Amino acid sequence: MADDALPPLRDVINRHGLRADKKFGQNFILDLNVTRRIARQAMGTGELTDCDIIEVGPGPGGLTRGLLMEGARRVHAIEADPRFIPALEEIAAAYPDRLNIIEGDALAIAPAQVTQAPYRIVSNLPYNIGTALLTQWLDGGWQDGKWQPNFLSMTLMFQKEVAQRITAAPGEKHYGRLAVLANWLCDTELAFEVDPQVFVPPPKVTSATAQLTPRAAPAAQADPTVLAKLTAAAFGQRRKMLRAALKQICSDPSALLAEAGIDETARAEVLGIEDFCALARLLASREGGNQ
Numbered sequence: 001m002a003d004d005a006l007p008p009l010r011d012v013i014n015r016h017g018l019r020a021d022k023k024f025g026q027n028f029i030l031d032l033n034v035t036r037r038i039a040r041q042a043m044g045t046g047e048l049t050d051c052d053i054i055e056v057g058p059g060p061g062g063l064t065r066g067l068l069m070e071g072a073r074r075v076h077a078i079e080a081d082p083r084f085i086p087a088l089e090e091i092a093a094a095y096p097d098r099l100n101i102i103e104g105d106a107l108a109i110a111p112a113q114v115t116q117a118p119y120r121i122v123s124n125l126p127y128n129i130g131t132a133l134l135t136q137w138l139d140g141g142w143q144d145g146k147w148q149p150n151f152l153s154m155t156l157m158f159q160k161e162v163a164q165r166i167t168a169a170p171g172e173k174h175y176g177r178l179a180v181l182a183n184w185l186c187d188t189e190l191a192f193e194v195d196p197q198v199f200v201p202p203p204k205v206t207s208a209t210a211q212l213t214p215r216a217a218p219a220a221q222a223d224p225t226v227l228a229k230l231t232a233a234a235f236g237q238r239r240k241m242l243r244a245a246l247k248q249i250c251s252d253p254s255a256l257l258a259e260a261g262i263d264e265t266a267r268a269e270v271l272g273i274e275d276f277c278a279l280a281r282l283l284a285s286r287e288g289g290n291q
Contacts, residue, residue: 003032003069004065004068004069004094004095005094006065006090006091006094008030009028009030009032009060009061009062009065010030010200012060012061012087012090013028013030013060013087013200016060016083016086016087018059018060018083018084018087020059020200020201021081026057026059026081026126027124027127027199027200027201027202027203028059028060028062028199028200029062029063029124029194029198029199029200030062030198030200031062031198032062032065032066032069034066034194034198035062035063035065035066035067036066036069036070037066037192038063038066038122038124038155038157038209039063039066039067039069039070039072039122040070041155041191041192041209041211042067042120042122042153042155042211043070044153044211044213046120046152046153047071048067048070048071048072048073048120049071049072049073050073050118051073051117051118051119051120051152052073052074052075052076052114052115052117052118052119052120053067053072053073053074053075053076053119053120053121053122054075054076054078054111054114054115054119054120054121054122054123055067055075055076055077055078055121055122055123056078056106056121056123056125056126056133057078057079057080057106057123057124057125057126058077058078058079058084058088059079059081059084060084060087060088061077061084061087061088061091062124063122063123063124064077064088064091064099065091067122068091068095068098068099072098073098074097074098074099074100074115074117075098075099075100076100076102076114076115076119077099077100077101077102078102078104078106078109078114079101079102079103079104080103080104080105080106082103085101085103088101089101100114102114106129106133107129107132107133107136110140111137111140111150111151112140112150118150118152119150119151119152120151120152120153120154120155121137121151121153121154121155121156122154122155122156123155123156123157124157124207125156125157125158127158127159127203130156130158130159130162131158131162131178134154134156134166134178134182135178135181137151137154138181138182138185138186139224141185141214142224147185147214147215147217147218149185149214151214152213152214153211153212153213153214154186154210154211154212155191155209155210155211155212156209156210156212157194157207157208157209157210158207158208158210159203159205159206159207159208160193160205160206160207160208161174161205162178163190163207163208163209163210164190164208165178165179166178166179166182166188166190166210166212167179167182167183167188167189167190167210170269170270170271170272171269171270172269175269176235176238176268176269177231177232177234177235180227180231180273180276181227181228181231182212183219183273184218184219184220184222184227184273184276184277185214185215185218185219186212186213186214186215187212187213187215188210188211188212188213189210189211190208190209190210190211191208191209191210191211192208192209193206193207193208193209194206194207194208194209218277219273219274219277220273220274220277220278221277221281222276222277222280222281223280223281223284226280226283226284227276227277227280229249230246230249230276230279230280230283231268231276233245233246233248233249234246234268234271234276235268235269236248238267238268238269239267240267241264241265241266241267242257242262242264242265242266242267242268242271243257243264243265245267245268249283250283250286256279256282256283256286257279259282260275260278260279260282262275262278262279
């Protein structure tokens with residue numbers, strides 16, 4: 001699709017006197033080629049025209065414009081910083097009825113409050129709340145004890161290390177609790193990296209886009225509360241063997257691990273998702289998960 005008729009983002013920022021605020025974890029992408037690439041990544045095997053888009057932290061609207069230029073049916077942009085609302089309103093005027101601006105804290109706004117339509121979440125997430133938002137959105141996929149997510153996909157930009165923690169496999173350096181919980185519920189992919197110089201101001205770290213597509217059912221059966229508690233204990237002290245790490249939640253970790261067929265001297269980073277789910281089921285049956 002052709003470029004829109006709006007002025008360059010750098011001009012918009014200068015005209016409105018906008019500057020990134022560290023307290024909001026802000027870093028802006030002004031290159032529309034990059035934001036349109038993120039939008040195309042979000043399409044996957046679907047289309048942006050068949051669903052709504054939820055975007056968190058649009059700032060001056062670089063990704064917002066990329067999404068709209070690539071054909072997004074309707075973008076719901078949640079922005080906590082009121083300084084950016086006038087710039088976003090200019091985009092809304094250029095794309096009538098396709099941009100809904102919501103001023104507020106994304107951590108306090110559930111997607112169900114934003115739209116009842118099928119949706120994709122596409123965001124250059126503020127660094128300071130990115131992980132919290134992801135876990136909150138995953139938790140929101142549970143309805144009446146069943147995994148029934150309303151989101152079609154999540155295309156999220158994080159610091160590269162965080163994206164690696166989401167997409168890592170067992171035995172890899174970045175594999176941990178976040179990878180277990182994310183890959184239990186979604187297929188994940190580290191899609192591409194973004195150079196710091198693309199941002200204003202340039203962050204001190206490389207960023208990367210993670211793609212998450214919800215599974216029809218979790219990778220293995222487990223109670224989400226018990227699994228969350230188990231992985232928190234297992235990865236809480238990574239250097240400890242599992243028989244020691246699980247003492248805080250289990251009265252006899254050695255027996256639990258033996259019943260699951262897992263070496264009690266193993267460490268958490270070598271266990272796969274099915275191993276953790278098996279332990280969670282046994283923990284729930286033996287001790288009620290200590291809930």
